[in-house]
Amino acid sequence: MKKLGEIIKSSSQAKIANIEKYESFLVELMPKYGINTPLRQRHFLAQILHESGCFAFVKENLNYSANGLLKTFPKYFKTMSEATEYERKPEKIANRVYADRMGNGSEASGEPSKFIGRGLIQVTGKSNYIAVSKGIFGDDRLISYPELLEQPVHAVESACWWWNKNGLNEISDKNDIEAVTRRVNGGLNGLSERKKYFENLKTLEL
Numbered sequence: 001m002k003k004l005g006e007i008i009k010s011s012s013q014a015k016i017a018n019i020e021k022y023e024s025f026l027v028e029l030m031p032k033y034g035i036n037t038p039l040r041q042r043h044f045l046a047q048i049l050h051e052s053g054c055f056a057f058v059k060e061n062l063n064y065s066a067n068g069l070l071k072t073f074p075k076y077f078k079t080m081s082e083a084t085e086y087e088r089k090p091e092k093i094a095n096r097v098y099a100d101r102m103g104n105g106s107e108a109s110g111e112p113s114k115f116i117g118r119g120l121i122q123v124t125g126k127s128n129y130i131a132v133s134k135g136i137f138g139d140d141r142l143i144s145y146p147e148l149l150e151q152p153v154h155a156v157e158s159a160c161w162w163w164n165k166n167g168l169n170e171i172s173d174k175n176d177i178e179a180v181t182r183r184v185n186g187g188l189n190g191l192s193e194r195k196k197y198f199e200n201l202k203t204l205e206l
Helices: 004-011 016-029 038-051 066-072 080-086 090-097 126-136 146-150 152-165 168-173 177-185 191-203
Strands: none
Touching: 016 152, 038 152, 038 168, 038 177, 038 191, 066 080, 080 090, 126 146, 126 152, 146 152, 152 168, 168 177, 177 191
């Protein structure tokens, strides 16, 4: 059996330092949230490895070019001139694409850019931050300090809490990676990479 670090290192270009930063917290916190069988652990880890770029980031990157905005957010950017006004301005982009949804205020309020995706499973939106904050801290401190989700222990625990709260342990028990991915992603983006990680995790020992 292989340790998590050995599996990831052998299947990607991830820096071992990134893995070591999170591995002890994963071992400690997964059982607390019912991620306590090999199958559940494989599904969970496969998803967070993809979502975090193999533990490379815990904060959403919205530094898009104009072409990137047109391709990724066609609902919000319909012309090149419109996209050019926003390109390479992550805060401004977030305030537009996340405005008036997920509990966020308007574009002008600045709330959307405050509550961008953070943690190993990219918690996004004010309402989700409130739910996670109450779930892992018992209060709403993340509303004042959303950057706490960038700290390794909270990046891990927020992902574990969200996973358990959204019934993903039970979905994982059915061993349907497409169903798991749809619940995490809202679609099947990155499915092939998620499947690759899931396959590599067969030999996992935590």
